Amino acid sequence: MENNELQKIWKTINAEINQKSKDELNLLLKSKSNQTINKFLIIISISIFVCVGLLVYLMITSLNRQNDLIYLVNNATLGIITLISLISGLLSWYKIENNRYNQPLKNWLEERIYILSKWLTGRYSKLYLFIIPLLYALTVLSIHVYFEDKLFLEVINTEESIIGLIVGTPIGLFVAYFGARKIRKYQLTNLEFLKDLHGRLCNL
Amino acid sequence: MNTAKDEFLEILSNYQGILYKVSLVYFKNKPDREDNLQEIIYQLWKSYPSLKNHESIGSWIYAVSINTSISRVKRVSRIEYRETIPELPDKSNIIDEMIMTESFQLLLDAIYNLDELDKSIMLLYLEEKSYDEIAQIIGITKSNVGVRINRAKELLKQNFKK
Numbered sequence: 001m002e003n004n005e006l007q008k009i010w011k012t013i014n015a016e017i018n019q020k021s022k023d024e025l026n027l028l029l030k031s032k033s034n035q036t037i038n039k040f041l042i043i044i045s046i047s048i049f050v051c052v053g054l055l056v057y058l059m060i061t062s063l064n065r066q067n068d069l070i071y072l073v074n075n076a077t078l079g080i081i082t083l084i085s086l087i088s089g090l091l092s093w094y095k096i097e098n099n100r101y102n103q104p105l106k107n108w109l110e111e112r113i114y115i116l117s118k119w120l121t122g123r124y125s126k127l128y129l130f131i132i133p134l135l136y137a138l139t140v141l142s143i144h145v146y147f148e149d150k151l152f153l154e155v156i157n158t159e160e161s162i163i164g165l166i167v168g169t170p171i172g173l174f175v176a177y178f179g180a181r182k183i184r185k186y187q188l189t190n191l192e193f194l195k196d197l198h199g200r201l202c203n204l
Numbered sequence: 205m206n207t208a209k210d211e212f213l214e215i216l217s218n219y220q221g222i223l224y225k226v227s228l229v230y231f232k233n234k235p236d237r238e239d240n241l242q243e244i245i246y247q248l249w250k251s252y253p254s255l256k257n258h259e260s261i262g263s264w265i266y267a268v269s270i271n272t273s274i275s276r277v278k279r280v281s282r283i284e285y286r287e288t289i290p291e292l293p294d295k296s297n298i299i300d301e302m303i304m305t306e307s308f309q310l311l312l313d314a315i316y317n318l319d320e321l322d323k324s325i326m327l328l329y330l331e332e333k334s335y336d337e338i339a340q341i342i343g344i345t346k347s348n349v350g351v352r353i354n355r356a357k358e359l360l361k362q363n364f365k366k
Contacts, residue, residue, distance in 0.1 A: 006360065009307045010330035016304065017224050022213045025220065025245065029213075032246040101271040102251035102264060104343025105324065108271045193278045200321055201344060 044090065051086045054139075055079055061146045070152040071145055078138040085131065092119055096187075109198040116191040120184065132176045133169075140168065212252050216245065219265050222331075226269040229315055229327050230277055240273055247272045266333075266341045270324045277320060314363035322356040329353050 020028075058075045065071045095115055101108060119125065144164070145155045155161050216223075223244050227237040248268050255264055304312070315323055328338045335349045342349070 006311060006357075006364075007330050007332055009305075009311050012305050012308050013225065013228070014221060017221050019217070019220060022217050025213055025216050026209075028242050029245050029249055032242045033249075036246065099247070099271075099275060100251070101247045101268040101275075102254045103271075104267060104341060105270055105274070106343030108267075108343075112275075190278060197274070197321055200319070201342070 230273040244269045317363045326356045
């Protein structure tokens with residue numbers, strides 16, 4: 001088969017493409033923009049709503065428990081970690097979502113591999129293993145101690161509290177780790193795919 | 205409608221064939237192609253301010269279309285779906301109604317058997333782009349383009365004959 005025979009066959013599709021009008025293209029663009037903005041707003045809104053809700057709760061409960069220093073430390077730590085997690089989470093999400101497609105394929109692959117590698121295998125990539133149980137324990141303790149209406153030390157020294165923590169913690173952590181692992185697995189698969197493509201592009 | 209958007213839609217309207225063909229090469233099913241087409245349009249609009257840095261509009265459109273398609277092709281949910289249910293390509297249409305000749309369908313089936321990289325290189329070759337343009341869009345050297353095209357062409361011909 002002649003080389004240009006393939007090109008001739010390929011060209012036959014040109015006559016069959018149903019061209020869209022500018023209005024139709026504009027409609028497609030508008031609908032996609034709206035979808036993307038909505039997705040962005042939903043993620044931002046939920047994250048901010050949950051974090052602000054938690055911070056308000058921490059402030060109110062702290063004001064009501066000013067005499068319990070350990071409880072105040074627990075809430076302050078939880079508040080700081082929540083704020084840092086929110087900010088770094090949103091920044092990471094923005095970086096990952098903000099693809100710069102307008103460059104050669106090789107450069108785009110290198111940029112994506114760099115961003116994903118930094119996130120998935122970088123210095124702080126395993127921090128979530130520590131942060132999730134810490135956030136979970138601090139939140140559970142904050143709620144439990146507050147509604148028991150006793151001092152922090154008194155509550156965590158009771159048998160019921162210890163049993164509750166022992167039973168509840170694995171369930172809570174399982175759910176949290178399951179979600180985190182699912183996201184990581186997806187991004188790791190993506191990273192491997194991009195690395196493989198880049199490797200094949202560089203090696204003749 | 206503002207001027208920049210007007211200009212963008214004018215360009216898009218003139219070059220929309222590229223979007224269809226890139227989607228056709230990377231996605232077998234109509235809904236996937238439609239989603240991809242819409243995503244490409246959105247990504248082109250997002251990167252439209254950087255168009256002035258590109259030597260050719262066509263190269264810019266190919267680069268954004270190919271990069272967008274490759275980034276979408278490996279979405280995990282779809283991979284899982286494809287692993288469980290064998291996917292059958294639509295034989296009759298792209299985006300809207302389009303009738304493919306038998307030889308075109310055979311060629312397309314052969315392209316589907318190539319990997320993502322060879323698909324993009326073969327697409328550019330079939331579109332009769334020069335080695336310079338392909339090198340610019342893919343980001344490799346001209347000599348590398350030559351080697352890759354020859355290799356992909358051989359694979360394509362083998363698939364085509366099957």
